[in-house]
Amino acid sequence: MFGRLTLIGIGLIGGSIARVARRDGLAGEIVVSTRRQETLDRAAELGLGDRYTTDMAAAVEGADCVIVSVPVGASEAVAQAIGPHLKPGAIVSDVGSVKADVVRQMAPHLPAHAHFVPAHPVAGTEHSGPDAGFAELFHNRWCILTPPPGTDPAAVEHLAAFWRATGSKVETMTPEHHDMVLAITSHIPHLIAYNIVGTAAHLEQVTASEVIKFSAGGFRDFTRIAASDPTMWRDVFLHNKEAVIEMLGRFIEDLFALQRAVRFSDGDALFELFTKTRAIRRGIIDVGQDTAAPDFGRASAGGPAEILAKG
Amino acid sequence: MFGRLTLIGIGLIGGSIARVARRDGLAGEIVVSTRRQETLDRAAELGLGDRYTTDMAAAVEGADCVIVSVPVGASEAVAQAIGPHLKPGAIVSDVGSVKADVVRQMAPHLPAHAHFVPAHPVAGTEHSGPDAGFAELFHNRWCILTPPPGTDPAAVEHLAAFWRATGSKVETMTPEHHDMVLAITSHIPHLIAYNIVGTAAHLEQVTASEVIKFSAGGFRDFTRIAASDPTMWRDVFLHNKEAVIEMLGRFIEDLFALQRAVRFSDGDALFELFTKTRAIRRGIIDVGQDTAAPDFGRASAGGPAEILAKG
Ligand SMILES: NC(=O)c1ccc[n+]([C@@H]2O[C@H](COP(=O)([O-])OP(=O)(O)OC[C@H]3O[C@@H](n4cnc5c(N)ncnc54)[C@H](OP(=O)(O)O)[C@@H]3O)[C@@H](O)[C@H]2O)c1
Ligand SMILES: NC(=O)c1ccc[n+]([C@@H]2O[C@H](COP(=O)([O-])OP(=O)(O)OC[C@H]3O[C@@H](n4cnc5c(N)ncnc54)[C@H](OP(=O)(O)O)[C@@H]3O)[C@@H](O)[C@H]2O)c1
Numbered sequence: 001m002f003g004r005l006t007l008i009g010i011g012l013i014g015g016s017i018a019r020v021a022r023r024d025g026l027a028g029e030i031v032v033s034t035r036r037q038e039t040l041d042r043a044a045e046l047g048l049g050d051r052y053t054t055d056m057a058a059a060v061e062g063a064d065c066v067i068v069s070v071p072v073g074a075s076e077a078v079a080q081a082i083g084p085h086l087k088p089g090a091i092v093s094d095v096g097s098v099k100a101d102v103v104r105q106m107a108p109h110l111p112a113h114a115h116f117v118p119a120h121p122v123a124g125t126e127h128s129g130p131d132a133g134f135a136e137l138f139h140n141r142w143c144i145l146t147p148p149p150g151t152d153p154a155a156v157e158h159l160a161a162f163w164r165a166t167g168s169k170v171e172t173m174t175p176e177h178h179d180m181v182l183a184i185t186s187h188i189p190h191l192i193a194y195n196i197v198g199t200a201a202h203l204e205q206v207t208a209s210e211v212i213k214f215s216a217g218g219f220r221d222f223t224r225i226a227a228s229d230p231t232m233w234r235d236v237f238l239h240n241k242e243a244v245i246e247m248l249g250r251f252i253e254d255l256f257a258l259q260r261a262v263r264f265s266d267g268d269a270l271f272e273l274f275t276k277t278r279a280i281r282r283g284i285i286d287v288g289q290d291t292a293a294p295d296f297g298r299a300s301a302g303g304p305a306e307i308l309a310k311g
Numbered sequence: 312m313f314g315r316l317t318l319i320g321i322g323l324i325g326g327s328i329a330r331v332a333r334r335d336g337l338a339g340e341i342v343v344s345t346r347r348q349e350t351l352d353r354a355a356e357l358g359l360g361d362r363y364t365t366d367m368a369a370a371v372e373g374a375d376c377v378i379v380s381v382p383v384g385a386s387e388a389v390a391q392a393i394g395p396h397l398k399p400g401a402i403v404s405d406v407g408s409v410k411a412d413v414v415r416q417m418a419p420h421l422p423a424h425a426h427f428v429p430a431h432p433v434a435g436t437e438h439s440g441p442d443a444g445f446a447e448l449f450h451n452r453w454c455i456l457t458p459p460p461g462t463d464p465a466a467v468e469h470l471a472a473f474w475r476a477t478g479s480k481v482e483t484m485t486p487e488h489h490d491m492v493l494a495i496t497s498h499i500p501h502l503i504a505y506n507i508v509g510t511a512a513h514l515e516q517v518t519a520s521e522v523i524k525f526s527a528g529g530f531r532d533f534t535r536i537a538a539s540d541p542t543m544w545r546d547v548f549l550h551n552k553e554a555v556i557e558m559l560g561r562f563i564e565d566l567f568a569l570q571r572a573v574r575f576s577d578g579d580a581l582f583e584l585f586t587k588t589r590a591i592r593r594g595i596i597d598v599g600q601d602t603a604a605p606d607f608g609r610a611s612a613g614g615p616a617e618i619l620a621k622g
Contacts, residue, residue, distance in 0.1 A: 206495055208594070220601050
């Protein structure tokens with residue numbers, strides 16, 4: 001698929017790309033680069049690449065494809081470091097959860113002779129670091145490409161083929177539309193999960209120990225989401241501010257209507273909303289983005305935990 | 312544990328009590344009663360009891376313990392129907408997710424010669440009906456008892472022993488405190504899950520099909536919660552209005568502070584909140600109310616789905 005693939009950043013996402021590329025022979029050679037020596041050493045122990053260096057400029061020399069998998073706030077510095085060292089025809093991509101701002105950060109620093117094809121694999125877990133990655137992460141998930149107008153179609157297709165080879169389905173849209181879609185499907189869910197866990201931690205009437213003990217009633221699921229990496233998520237909210245604030249406005253408006261229905265005991269309004277939301281759930285199960293099995297906090301042997309342990 | 316156990320309502324909770332009582336011999340005889348003949352027939356097919364009747368009054372005759380597992384809004388009618396037929400010394404309990412209001416509904420209709428010990432097993436899934444129940448549901452979960460002042464301690468201990476025999480841990484508190492604890496750990500999480508799924512379904516900028524396709528970014532988990540039974544949840548909000556509105560006020564206040572941090576790019580405030588919330592998550596894993604395994608929508612064979620299939 002690619003002769004030399006360079007991965008900048010080797011956490012959950014970079015580490016998962018490395019594993020699937022290795023397992024399925026998607027690259028002749030995998031070069032791994034990351035900021036800290038400690039993380040690089042761990043990647044080497046896990047055998048994620050063929051060569052390892054903290055020198056990003058050296059890492060991209062001769063690469064056919066470079067995929068940057070770092071928190072979105074670090075995108076510009078990485079682009080600056082690697083831009084001058086990209087070979088003609090190299091494809092440069094990223095995996096950031098935000099797209100318009102990442103394009104603004106990276107594009108100015110990339111040479112005209114490289115092809116910039118921003119991407120976002122819509123797949124993840126609440127864990128991070130090189131140990132958290134696994135080859136199956138992208139299987140049956142969507143990867144969204146947001147190539148700027150005028151990008152070489154062959155380069156876009158080349159990267160799309162790579163993502164399809166990881167098991168992903170590929171869709172193309174504008175960075176702005178991506179940011180709006182992800183604001184509602186990912187960023188706002190994380191924001192409200194972080195928020196309710198924060199609220200619960202600071203109540204006078206209910207102790208933190210009670211919140212923990214009785215979390216099986218629903219709260220528990222929010223804490224899993226709210227255990228996601230603070231750096232990654234800080235950067236998402238700082239760099240997708242407009243779309244997040246717009247969608248949050250909608251959420252709050254609807255929440256006030258719901259609060260009013262509770263206050264005035266409008267059982268019909270509650271019942272109608274609670275019935276409608278089931279259709280969306282069915283849609284998600286029908287397209288295979290979740291299973292109908294109930295999750296009640298007891299992952300069994302053979303599940304994702306095992307996959308993780310196998311690395 | 313009990314000579315004759317009568318279950319009024321045989322859905323997820325009643326059906327799970329029936330299965331664990333049968334499996335572990337917690338009752339000499341299990342009498343099953345429910346509103347609709349159709350549900351009763353299904354319970355009989357599943358072999359959940361020893362006798363079956365839609366006549367609730369007849370069902371409770373001679374029962375040592377009666378457990379009512381119906382939507383909380385139906386509690387008063389059930390208490391009215393069964394009250395005159397309870398034998399002296401019978402223990403009457405329920406499993407409602409709301410306690411103060413259920414006590415208000417049921418207590419006036421129960422005879423002085425019966426012992427009323429309200430209960431709430433804090434365990435569940437998003438599924439409902441007799442097929443959804445399983446014997447392991449209560450294992451390692453908390454069951455909260457809220458006996459009115461003056462209740463016979465022996466009756467409370469008898470019911471507590473029954474719940475411990477199902478695998479539950481038992482705690483006692485006032486109905487009012489229960490309702491506050493559950494508002495934050497269960498009712499508000501459900502309310503905001505229903506709300507965001509509703510918001511997502513009505514956007515102009517993002518289609519429902521996009522919401523479904525790209526749900527793996529976090530939204531998916533909310534849809535699971537928002538697929539819970541509409542009748543049960545309508546009743547919870549109608550009957551725990553005060554505590555829900557109080558906790559929702561706190562949630563909204565905190566959400567506005569968070570919105571402000573996003574608007575003014577206060578990365579430190581975001582990072583601080585996102586770091587703190589991890590401590591609560593660790594607490595939940597430490598006490599065994601969830602596992603650290605990442606959930607990414609791929610329940611594997613041998614997991615809860617299998618348990619369910621086995622009934
Ligand atoms: N997690 C998800 O669910 C998910 C899903 C889709 C997309 N994404 C996107 O994928 C990207 C990476 O996320 P991840 O989950 O893989 O994160 P991760 O597991 O925390 O790994 C982050 C990687 O980026 C490096 N890094 C961190 N800060 C850096 C900086 N200031 N400059 C240079 N490198 C830095 C880290 O290097 P050192 O360890 O060497 O410091 C590490 O290799 C993010 O842009 C995120 O938005 C995440
Ligand atoms: N689901 C959870 O996660 C969970 C957890 C803890 C506690 N609870 C509480 O447990 C109780 C039952 O919930 P569930 O999940 O077991 O519900 P479910 O699966 O929907 O079963 C409800 C049962 O109640 C009966 N019922 C419904 N409406 C009734 C009415 N108006 N009058 C008399 N009977 C009626 C149904 O009878 P027919 O089918 O014959 O109509 C059925 O047997 C609720 O109070 C809920 O708050 C639920």
